[in-house]
Amino acid sequence: MSKANDTAVTGAKVRKTITNVIVHVILAILAFIWVLPIFWVVITSFRGEKGSYVTTFFPQTYTINNYVKLFKDTTILNFPRMFMNTFVIAIFTCIISTIFVLSVSYCMSRMRFKMRRPFMNIAMVLGLFPGFMSMVAVYYILKALNMSEGSMIPIALVVVFSAGTGLGFYVAKGFFDTIPKSLDEAAIIDGATRWKIFTNVTIPLSKPIIVYTILTSFMSPWIDFLFAKVICRADAKYYTVSIGLWKMLEKEYIDNWYTSFAAGAVLVSIPIAILFLMTQKFYVEGMSGAVKG
Amino acid sequence: MKKTGSGRKKEFANPYTVTKAVTKGNIITKLSMLVMGLGNIAHKQIGKGIAFLAVEAAYIWFMVTSGIYNLKMLPSLGWREQEKVWNEKKSIYEYVAGDQSLLLLLYGIATIFVTLAFIMVWRGAVKSSYEAEVLAKEGRHLNTFKEDIKSLFNQNLYRLLLAAPIGGVLVFTILPLIFMICMAFTNYSKLDEHLVLFDWVGLENFAKILNFGDSIGRQFYSVLGWTLTWAVLATALNYIFGMILGIVINRKETKGKAFWRFCFVLSIAVPQFVSLLIMRSMLQTTGIVNTLLLKYGLIDQALPFFSNATWARATVIIINLWVGIPYTLLQVTGILQNIPGELYEAAKIDGANAIQTFFKITLPYMLFVMTPYLITQFTGNVNNFNVIFLLSGGNPTGVGDTAGKTDLLVTWLYKLTIDKNYYNLGAVIGIMTFVVLAIVALLTYRNTASYKDEEGFM
Numbered sequence: 001m002s003k004a005n006d007t008a009v010t011g012a013k014v015r016k017t018i019t020n021v022i023v024h025v026i027l028a029i030l031a032f033i034w035v036l037p038i039f040w041v042v043i044t045s046f047r048g049e050k051g052s053y054v055t056t057f058f059p060q061t062y063t064i065n066n067y068v069k070l071f072k073d074t075t076i077l078n079f080p081r082m083f084m085n086t087f088v089i090a091i092f093t094c095i096i097s098t099i100f101v102l103s104v105s106y107c108m109s110r111m112r113f114k115m116r117r118p119f120m121n122i123a124m125v126l127g128l129f130p131g132f133m134s135m136v137a138v139y140y141i142l143k144a145l146n147m148s149e150g151s152m153i154p155i156a157l158v159v160v161f162s163a164g165t166g167l168g169f170y171v172a173k174g175f176f177d178t179i180p181k182s183l184d185e186a187a188i189i190d191g192a193t194r195w196k197i198f199t200n201v202t203i204p205l206s207k208p209i210i211v212y213t214i215l216t217s218f219m220s221p222w223i224d225f226l227f228a229k230v231i232c233r234a235d236a237k238y239y240t241v242s243i244g245l246w247k248m249l250e251k252e253y254i255d256n257w258y259t260s261f262a263a264g265a266v267l268v269s270i271p272i273a274i275l276f277l278m279t280q281k282f283y284v285e286g287m288s289g290a291v292k293g
Numbered sequence: 294m295k296k297t298g299s300g301r302k303k304e305f306a307n308p309y310t311v312t313k314a315v316t317k318g319n320i321i322t323k324l325s326m327l328v329m330g331l332g333n334i335a336h337k338q339i340g341k342g343i344a345f346l347a348v349e350a351a352y353i354w355f356m357v358t359s360g361i362y363n364l365k366m367l368p369s370l371g372w373r374e375q376e377k378v379w380n381e382k383k384s385i386y387e388y389v390a391g392d393q394s395l396l397l398l399l400y401g402i403a404t405i406f407v408t409l410a411f412i413m414v415w416r417g418a419v420k421s422s423y424e425a426e427v428l429a430k431e432g433r434h435l436n437t438f439k440e441d442i443k444s445l446f447n448q449n450l451y452r453l454l455l456a457a458p459i460g461g462v463l464v465f466t467i468l469p470l471i472f473m474i475c476m477a478f479t480n481y482s483k484l485d486e487h488l489v490l491f492d493w494v495g496l497e498n499f500a501k502i503l504n505f506g507d508s509i510g511r512q513f514y515s516v517l518g519w520t521l522t523w524a525v526l527a528t529a530l531n532y533i534f535g536m537i538l539g540i541v542i543n544r545k546e547t548k549g550k551a552f553w554r555f556c557f558v559l560s561i562a563v564p565q566f567v568s569l570l571i572m573r574s575m576l577q578t579t580g581i582v583n584t585l586l587l588k589y590g591l592i593d594q595a596l597p598f599f600s601n602a603t604w605a606r607a608t609v610i611i612i613n614l615w616v617g618i619p620y621t622l623l624q625v626t627g628i629l630q631n632i633p634g635e636l637y638e639a640a641k642i643d644g645a646n647a648i649q650t651f652f653k654i655t656l657p658y659m660l661f662v663m664t665p666y667l668i669t670q671f672t673g674n675v676n677n678f679n680v681i682f683l684l685s686g687g688n689p690t691g692v693g694d695t696a697g698k699t700d701l702l703v704t705w706l707y708k709l710t711i712d713k714n715y716y717n718l719g720a721v722i723g724i725m726t727f728v729v730l731a732i733v734a735l736l737t738y739r740n741t742a743s744y745k746d747e748e749g750f751m
Contacts, residue, residue, distance in 0.1 A: 041568075178631055
């Protein structure tokens with residue numbers, strides 16, 4: 001009796017081990033596919049041979065000149081300055097849009113007022129238009145506000161990247177909805193104002209979603225190149241990294257700059273990757289540390 | 294729908310309406326229709342009253358200096374061409390600036406916006422005056438300026454929190470959008486040289502795009518078909534694979550959860566346009582993939598990743614999986630961990646197996662929380678400019694066509710406006726994209742649980 005039980009247990013155990021092995025192998029293969037292009041960029045950035053056409057996966061010679069070129073050869077494409085431009089713009093965009101997104105999501109999730117439903121419907125309708133459809137118009141609005149020239153360009157970019165972010169409240173609102181309302185009610189009984197509840201109850205419970213919001217908004221200036229291109233026009237002094245990298249792949253630059261493009265891509269990814277390493281923790285912890293419904 | 298609408302009205306009913314102020318208000322309240330804030334000042338709400346008055350003064354100043362002219366020019370959009378005029382005194386030709394239809398249109402719309410905003414403030418002022426009057430008459434407490442400010446941190450917190458985000462949306466999303474929508478009804482296009490001065494043409498552009506016989510119309514239907522196919526496939530596949538991956542990584546038995554997650558999420562850390570440009574260069578006819586496959590004799594000739602229509606379409610969908618799955622994974626991870634543990638424990642006690650718990654607990658919960666996310670993904674994919682533009686550039690393109698075989702409506706819109714300067718046709722395409730999305734989204738969104746019952750999952 002007990003022996004039969006034992007074999008059944010070991011049988012189940014073996015089956016479990018096999019599933020586990022299969023799962024891990026599949027995960028490894030998938031992870032390889034996902035990491036491969038990134039690996040390719042990294043080794044390309046150290047490649048000695050110029051140009052975009054190669055016949056071997058691994059470079060034949062290695063060099064760090066591609067990186068040196070980025071920082072030394074600043075007459076045509078000034079990479080360090082582009083990097084700083086984008087970095088500053090990203091920080092301001094990140095602060096503003098995180099505040100916007102959290103504010104709007106909190107109001108939509110927790111407060112009840114007359115314009116709530118209409119606002120949500122309007123937001124949904126607006127989300128259905130191609131974002132870039134209004135780009136030409138945005139440029140003229142900025143021009144009318146005297147924000148399209150010279151040193152106003154970075155400010156204009158911050159405005160463009162963050163102004164409309166209040167509409168992207170769905171994800172955070174969905175998250176706030178899962179935080180039990182009883183917490184709010186308890187706080188109200190204790191005499192807390194709505195503001196206190198927002199800052200002292202909701203926000204501390206929402207780390208994962210805040211991190212998510214910060215991440216996505218910090219990245220938008222690095223990722224976008226269309227708006228930046230339209231707003232900077234030919235003013236190379238205010239180029240963001242994305243336009244710079246995009247330029248390097250244009251016909252007149254690609255032969256000289258392809259490997260430096262890879263180097264630039266690596267350098268651009270670093271601040272974002274660092275941010276990610278820091279924030280990974282929050283995803284792993286997720287909501288497991290927060291209140292359970 | 295109507296029922297809930299009136300229910301909402303009742304829920305947020307305000308006893309101090311504009312109509313009541315007009316019919317029942319005293320002379321001061323009626324005067325504050327002309328001089329905003331008068332009623333507030335009369336009842337010692339000085340700060341509030343002065344604020345209303347300041348808004349009125351600013352609006353009048355704006356209308357006198359430029360607003361009225363802007364509105365006057367809106368119907369014609371200008372007609373004066375730039376002219377050369379001989380200046381006797383200086384003996385030179387001087388250019389006299391002509392009208393610029395684009396700016397006239399923009400300023401006209403902006404003026405309408407300002408006016409609408411003013412009307413809303415005006416209504417607020419009248420209501421506020423009437424409220425002050427009634428409260429004073431009944432001997433009830435009137436909020437001081439300080440108390441008004443304080444209420445912004447409590448029951449009126451939403452006004453404080455929403456002011457800036459809504460302002461941003463109004464100026465940088467809604468205003469430009471209406472501007473572009475108006476463009477669809479004009480002849481603002483490089484065709485016939487209408488780039489400086491243009492006119493309203495009604496529905497002409499729509500007729501052209503919807504007409505099967507026209508070359509533009511024929512391309513429209515083909516692009517529309519591919520856009521929908523793409524959006525459905527991209528959204529569904531990303532969601533399914535992303536969710537499976539998330540659940541697999543989240544299994545209790547999976548070792549190194551953080552590591553796996555990191556591997557996948559790393560691709561988000563690389564700016565999307567960089568990874569897409571890399572992919573493109575890897576998949577070119579002379580790119581590394583084809584080169585290596587040819588070198589090791591696995592293929593005889595280069596694979597037409599972007600030069601054959603079917604190949605190109607499959608390629609962009611597969612690469613979009615590479616781009617999109619990590620995002621789904623991020624979403625899913627947070628939500629999976631957010632599912633109340635008691636649900637699983639209860640299910641376990643009731644003897645449910647893994648598959649039953651998935652279909653009865655995990656999936657409904659995920660769909661409840663993620664339907665809005667799915668809809669945004671779908672619209673995001675219909676408007677997925679980056680992936681198409683950077684990977685295939687919409688190619689391959691037929692001879693004489695403006696749209697390629699992998700062009701979405703949105704990349705076609707880019708080509709029509711930026712490359713060709715057919716702004717009016719571009720705007721029509723934008724509106725068409727919206728119409729398509731609106732139909733799909735309204736149908737699904739209205740029927741989702743999280744829209745109907747926001748109060749909670751359980």
